Amino acid sequence: MTAVHDRTTDLATPADWAGAAPAPIGVDHAFNGYVAGTVINALDRLGVWERLAAAPLLDLRALAVDLGPAVRERVLRELVRAAATCGWVRLQEDGDTALLTSAGQEIIRMRGYFTWGVGGYNEVFAQAHRIVTGEGAFGTDVLRDEAMVALGSGQNDRSFMSGTLDEVLADVDFSVLADLGSGISARVSRVVGERPGTRGLGLDISAPATELGVRTIAEAGLTGRVEAIRTDVLDVCHRDAHRDKLAQVDTVMSFFLLHDLLADPVTRPHTFTRLREAFPAARTFVLADTMLRPDAENSASLPVFSLGYELAHALMGVPLHTKETYEELFAAAGLVPRRIVPFGTPHSWLYVLEAR
């Protein structure tokens, strides 16, 4: 999706970051988009997209059998019919089979956004009014589904970000790699698995994501080479957690976590300096995050993801930052960009930084 530019200045913003959805959004687009998103997520949780990705003609009778004896076949067929109404499959043989369309292929490629939004942040969006009035607060009575957030990120990584990262990492020599906010440890497992002799650590605050991470590592045959550790990276930075294990790490990577680490304005100016101290042997930091869209309110079109990302973080009380702010904070910590590349998701940039 995004081309890699081996440079750190004059970077072109990919055309698809402006998006094709018109703003203002009409009522019919808004309502149908909401329902369509729930259909995408439901079909993903049922494994329908995975089956269609493997073979574009799906037999709904066989699917119903595979889903188990309690399956409600009529409801399943109605859900697939909704997908046909959206144009993602074509029903054939009196509705017994569904054929994937090219629009459906694009949904499969991007379905991680819906796992993230509908699967992960559904309750946060649904309770937005209670968060506003103070009747509900994020983190206590309004929660996100962390495993779904991590799963959605992992799906997008596999679909359209892994190629960019692999190309960037080809220039990075590492033997022990740490991934901060590693989610289900899919990325660290893939990267370590592809480079013999290396080891990896996946650090994540979420218990469910870490449990999924242990499974991911085992399934990749990397138990012993990659370890999933449940920890708050802020404790690693500011309170010396896990120092022994981290001392050997020579390369640190982190994707889509930095805004969480930078949330507190008091610790923000020193977070990257503390991060460097937590990994004393690390010379290279490969860091990517989604940043604030320039001039968001005045844009005549919307890309995928950005609006949901911005609103979800506002509801959680996590501020977002411009690219310029990230670059000032890196510079203050002596982290010097060697490469900067657009990283798939709109307004996301990946930095290869040298610790000097």
Ligand SMILES: C[S@@+](CC[C@H](N)C(=O)[O-])C[C@H]1O[C@@H](n2cnc3c(N)ncnc32)[C@H](O)[C@@H]1O
């Ligand atoms: C948006 S997900 C990204 C996951 C993964 N890096 C990826 O790109 O697929 C952010 C991850 O950071 C984790 N996280 C959030 N705050 C954290 C913290 N303070 N310490 C460690 N992990 C954290 C979340 O549990 C979640 O798995």
